[in-house]
Amino acid sequence: MNIEGPVCPVPLSRYPAIVMAHGGGGRLMRDLIENAFISAFGAVGDRPAHDSAALDLPTARIAFTTDSFLIRPLYFPNADIGELAVYGTVNDLAMGGARPLYLSASFILEEGLPVDTLMRVVQSMSRAAADTGVAIVTGDTKVVEKGRCDGMYITTAGVGSLECVGTIGPAEVREGDTVIVSGDLGRHGIAVMAVREGFAFGTQIVSDCAPLWDPVQALLASGAEVHCLRDLTRGGLASALVEIAESAHIEVTVTEEAIPVADAVRSACEILGYDPLHVANEGRFVAFVRSDHADRAIEALRTCAVSADAVSIGRVTARGEGRVLLRTVGGLRPVDMLSGEQLPRIC
């Protein structure tokens, strides 16, 4: 963290809940920064405290991204908002072919939030950053009146170094490319929904929330020609494919029975009337790969636990019209993104 604290901080334990003054720029905010954030995220080397972090990057070619996280509830099976805030931004960097290096973390806290809740989330962020090899180097804290937030909102931004030789993005997609998904779909959305709505589906379904740089790195190292990567968050596989198809002006055809969905997730979707193709994931991605490199790509992905079930689900069948088709037992049907989403506040 790039902010040093006061010499003699007021003990945080004197305040069991967040008060407006924790965001006021005075003593109490310094105390919070010192005791919650710096103790968890560490200082950046021996650099002096300041408004911004000074960083030496391995390259001047970077990826830069941001995401806000306001998931409800803050905790869910397998992860919490803190891990989500780290992995979500790390994954957006990875999808650009960039090695995640540095994160910023900006907190909007609700007056009355238990300090213990904040500390738990900050610890999750710290662990998630360490697991992913990124440093949280700069931040901000604001407090809003009770009711003007939902516990806490976290916005992370990330800087990564671009290591891939070529460009990765929709414009690189070619006719004939193989479409690969890194694992089974829908776990995150169903896990959060189950907690929020109080449903139980026999087997507990846990979120797939996970960092994705390792599988991307394995994929790039395999030598397979990777054209586009996209994580399957809000809007699920359907939104990701439709976005890529429309922006690259290509037709993508995927085969329904090839798309992996766990039985428990499929059952939950049937009960709730959801289509697993639209359900959010936080640890799954799609890769468009040169077709004769697909076996090599899948083999590389399967070396990582998070993408051990990577599988081909279809291919780019034409250029021109941007659309996605689903091959079912009954024939081909078009796939579209939803207007909104099934479940708000999923990330």
Added chain:
Amino acid sequence: MNIEGPVCPVPLSRYPAIVMAHGGGGRLMRDLIENAFISAFGAVGDRPAHDSAALDLPTARIAFTTDSFLIRPLYFPNADIGELAVYGTVNDLAMGGARPLYLSASFILEEGLPVDTLMRVVQSMSRAAADTGVAIVTGDTKVVEKGRCDGMYITTAGVGSLECVGTIGPAEVREGDTVIVSGDLGRHGIAVMAVREGFAFGTQIVSDCAPLWDPVQALLASGAEVHCLRDLTRGGLASALVEIAESAHIEVTVTEEAIPVADAVRSACEILGYDPLHVANEGRFVAFVRSDHADRAIEALRTCAVSADAVSIGRVTARGEGRVLLRTVGGLRPVDMLSGEQLPRIC
């Protein structure tokens, strides 16, 4: 912006207010991104749309920072939350001696927010970015239920290139350094308070909200040895000086009558019982400069309109104990930061 929109977006005009689906990852969100953000911020060159922006920096030595903005009201005399969100982050980069280059912008929108309000703020951000020479290259949009936000919260993060030869920060401050402020204090805090509370003070006081890279650049180009820079936001001059004094373990002595405060601001502070040293600014900063370079530094600052009234207010009088002293007609008195602040939600 690093996200391309759909081929045929639904007209935004069909939705006069933000609905939950604008944050859902589907069609309506694509439409909002296309019509509000990409049309205002532009695409990044001819780069393909993606989850992160790919950037070529002039140097691998960067500054990185973030801030969330949740000021109430969204508009205030001389600026609005959009300009504040751009200048606030630009200024944190400038205070590290970095040329601001790229910003991310993450929006948390309240269900029911008039789309016109969002468009006005986005236009302000676009103008502010152009004025400052920065590009807004990546972003995120989330929507929360009515009441769970206050119109909109904006989080920006920034990347800048470090151009100064030495390091700028509290650890560089030396005994004997001259302390310079870039202009008169307290305009932003009083301007916002006046609108919020419905006060009138005869003369309308307008916010000092402004970008500060130009004066920093002039200062660095003057050849004056600059040791530390800090913008005087939440907590005002007092908090900035105390923070620097405590983290650098120095004693700073400033002279009350040398500290510039406009008559209208001074009167307002007297009426409200505020100390101008604690009132927030958004276009003022303090510089610690080698004392025999102070004249050169002040001359350089005065070449920029935003710092035309730059003036020396004191110096670093000792090493050891971190504290700030104010020389008044009645003698020396210690200055401390407040526990919180006088006016919450000021930025």
